[in-house]
Amino acid sequence: MSTLSTNSPVACPGCLATPAQGAPVIVSDARVMLSLPTIHCQACIAKVEKTLNTYPGIKNARVNLTLKRALIDAVPEINAGELVTLLEAEGFEAHELDPGAINDTATHTAGRDLLMRLAVAGFASMNVMLLSVAVWSGATDATRDLFHWISAAIAIPAIAFSAQPFFRNAYAVLRAGRLNMDVPITLAILLALATSLWETWLSGHHAYFDAALTLTFFLLAGRWLDARARSAARSAAEELTALEVPRAWRIDAAGPLEVSVAQLRVDDLVLVRPGGRAPVDGVVIKGRSEVDRAMLTGETLPELRDIGDVMSAGEVNLTGPLTLRATAVGQDTSLQRMAALVAIAESGRSRYTALADRAAKLYAPGVHILSALAFLGWLIWSGDLRISLNIAAAVLIITCPCALGLAVPAVTTAASGRLFGKGLLIKDATALERLAEVDTVVFDKTGTLTTGKPRLCNWASLTQSQQRVAHALAQGSSHPLSRAIVQRAMSEGCQPAVLQAPVEKPGFGMEALFDGGTVRLGRPDWLGITLDDAQVCAVLDAGDGHCVALKFEDDERPGAMQTVLLLRDLGLDVVLLSGDRMPAVNDFANKIGIDEWHAAMLPQAKAEFVEALRKQGRHVLMVGDGLNDTAALATAHVSISPAQALDAARAASDMVLLGQDLSPVAEAIIVARQATKRIRENFRIATVYNVLAVPLAVAGLATPLIAALAMSTSSITVSLNALRVGGRG
């Protein structure tokens, strides 16, 4: 798979494997890929496609609603940024995706491969079943033999093709000297085929070709469901990585040049424009600006950076252009070193074994011992090798984990489908099981419980002319406080004043001429004011003699308060950990209703806090977004991060919250508890069925008809039981 996908000259490596005649060209020629997280219906598809297709330079655009993506085939001059603005004007949230980081063809081919085998197994089993029904309803002698021979002719090639995944897995595991579910499956299929062939050869009454095929079919169905759920999660995880197109401006002799981050070297001069993220660790050699470190430290207030100051990768430059001399690039940046630490912490999580694996560990040897005992018992009692072998095969077929193979994937597919509909993505297969055990929830503040965007709260106390001046000044800057002012002013319908010569003083604020005087908006110390209040503030001098402080608050994320309430109703302890200052955290915790909170936590302290809880035997769910949370995310029993979170945080967490709303977190716990209950129920159903059917098989009463009936009923019961998780929306 990987050989196909790396640097292949064809845009879509999947098309190499697929004959060209069937493949629509749109997919293979897609140049620009956009993620459209908000589209949800037919009208959205039509509107997006119409908008894009009528835009000059676009040859073809097609929306994929399942992946919430648009694939655009366009002339090389087209810029993804234009298309994003275009779609945003139409009311759709859009993000550029880096096609290089998306490798969905590998997952796709794996899924398609399984589906193809599933189809062949389905076709063969239906035909063989048809012939078997004739035998069961009374075909005898030559007719029966003929039917058996035809069945063999269908079953052998079909199984040789479709059961390959099991054979390969079983071989690999056996060579490593271990056992898993694939070993009894392979043995059952092969033994069933062998004894059936032998019986047919000797004109016997019973042949299990249909059982071998339906077994393959059901197990493949389980495998396919599993692969589908995982590939959906994987492709979405890749999509989140691809959201950040890694580009940087390198200053060469000829001026700034846009290059990919991978091309940067130590001592290169890198330009970080306002609004941009620093791609490297470096020292500021030119410029002065404020940087937003919220992602790294959880602090809401921007920090000032001047010549000689150090800037680390991942920090966002806010007001003025900065030139950095790179001191660390690529894997050596502090950002990447943190991510590497996370990887180490993550490996500790593999302690957890999935329910299915635990079941398999008990199950596989048990079945083999049982079948061997049945074989020996019958051999001693009857002395007939043929009958004994037949019975051993029947035992293996009947106990074969059809229902067990479906028990887990059917439930997780239904549950993850339901959660995906709510806006939560499950990255890890065992995350649901772990989530069901959670008893403590630890939240980060900035960017998780809050939006991380400040909101102006004393707008109404300003005079009208002050409002108009503030609006006009704020329009000229991309500082988050300015944007908050503009947003508030727009929502109040305030018209901006007409200013002359507005300039942004990087690191200080905005300055302009108005009515012959100077008006300013910026840092309190710049305007010569000291405020004892710890609140986030900007000061406005509207030219009318005195300065006014504009106060800001970090807005809570939608659904945050209900989520906290709901979590406590579920009987969970809720804790707030934040890197922010004490008063801000105190106010917020009181407002949202969290009793236990800790402020000014360093990343290490957060992780240690979670570790301490773990040592007490608690199962912690960590919800966080910043780099300061990643270690804690990896230490926790299970973790969730919002899609806006930093790459490292998303990589460290088991689930990703796609929308702005926080309420799916509580929903996830409910669904996870339900899903685990269903999985256990499914195991019980499978066990009950085994307890009923095994004595029949050991007693030699399991005819192919009984085997087929028992197998199908148990599989269908298990699947229907799983569907109960998906329902009740």
Add this chain to the structure above:
Amino acid sequence: MNVLAYLIPISLILGGLGLAGFLYTLRSRQYDDPEGDSRRILTDTWDDHPKP
């Protein structure tokens, strides 16, 4: 019983046709966007004439 000589091959061929059809749809990527395709039938854009 001679009828079996026709019926068995016929049933196999028909089933095989179905299988071949399924494999064709699979290879021509018709399952890439099941959700979108199920909604696209609601649009009336190409109702009066086929897509050029």
